Amino acid sequence: MTSPEGLYVYAIVRGVPADPGTGIDGAPLHVVTIDGGLSAVVHHHAGGPYTGADDEVRRWVVEHNDAVDRLWQRRSTLLPMTFNVIVAGTEEESARGRLEDWLTTHAEELLARLDQLDDRVELRVEIGLDQQETARGDPGAEAVRAELEGRPPGVQRLLRKKLDRIERDVTGALADELYQEYRRRLAGVSQELTENRSARAEPGVVPVLSFSLLVRQEEREAVGRELAAIRDEQPAARIRYLGPWPPYSFADVSDAPTS
Structure with missing residues (x-):
């Protein structure tokens, strides 16, 4: 049947x-x-x-x-x-x-x-920090970089792993500090926002946040200006700005009769 x-x-x-x-x-x-x-x-x-x-x-x-x-x-x-x-x-x-x-x-x-x-659109904003740029000047990271000079390949591999760990720790600490500030600033240029917990940063970048924003069509430029200001203030910031899209993240249609 x-x-x-x-x-x-x-x-x-x-x-x-x-x-x-x-x-x-x-x-x-x-x-x-x-x-x-x-x-x-x-x-x-x-x-x-x-x-x-x-x-x-x-x-x-x-x-x-x-x-x-x-x-x-x-x-x-x-x-x-x-x-x-x-x-x-x-x-x-x-x-x-x-x-x-x-x-x-x-x-x-x-x-x-x-x-x-x-008259609203969905925009996606992802902000991360380049770990090498963020850790530039950190005493621990600089000490390991100096130690790399002239060392055998096997030792260099171990030192690079140590350097990567230091860079990620330093960058992770800064990302934690910046999260609330950047979230507040994005909330100020959008009507609603929701976190994208499945976002994945590219290698060498520590994520700060990933949000979908609900924005009026005529207010999209305000989001761009805020992101440009963040980029100017934080040279290590790596920003992805995607859209506009239909408001998938804000439709809130979860109980359709699908069974």
Whole structure:
């Protein structure tokens, strides 16, 4: 027996998008709308979650994000869903019925969140410290650097490990000091922020923070100015500034009827 068809959900929007386009694997996008003008953009989906080889999953994620981004560019405000949100049908109720019920039950809070995200974008800011630059002039680090001169290769390897440990300790201490200050400054140029705990710094860089910021379209330049000031004040700072994106980190749609 085949399982009832489901609906793969890309985003929640106001109104009914004209020609919503295509999604993963070129699937035509459709719209499920309830009274009051709240809609979900979906494609019909007969299987379970998308799983496969890493390269294939990455392609699907990109196609999902591209579909959401096209909708966002045209409508400016939406609640984007993360990859693999699928509303399953049951023997008792279709996926469309379950999705309509959920939209109706949560319409007030979904519309309120759409209001809160109107004309907002998500930016990602990552700040780290170059450990060599930070530890430059530190007595312990300078002593090890001086000791490296003329030593045999085996001894040099041990000394370089010691130097790396000293540099990371010195840089980690400074990163701890700077975290609250930089967080406060980013909060001052954004409406909301949330920490990205999965961020990974490049080799030789000790992370200070990684945040997603919710910012008004017209206030994006204020974020850039604040980051430029941080870079000027702290030569060891290494800054990544990404976006703008649809507000994935702030959509707060966690209880869709996916099972």
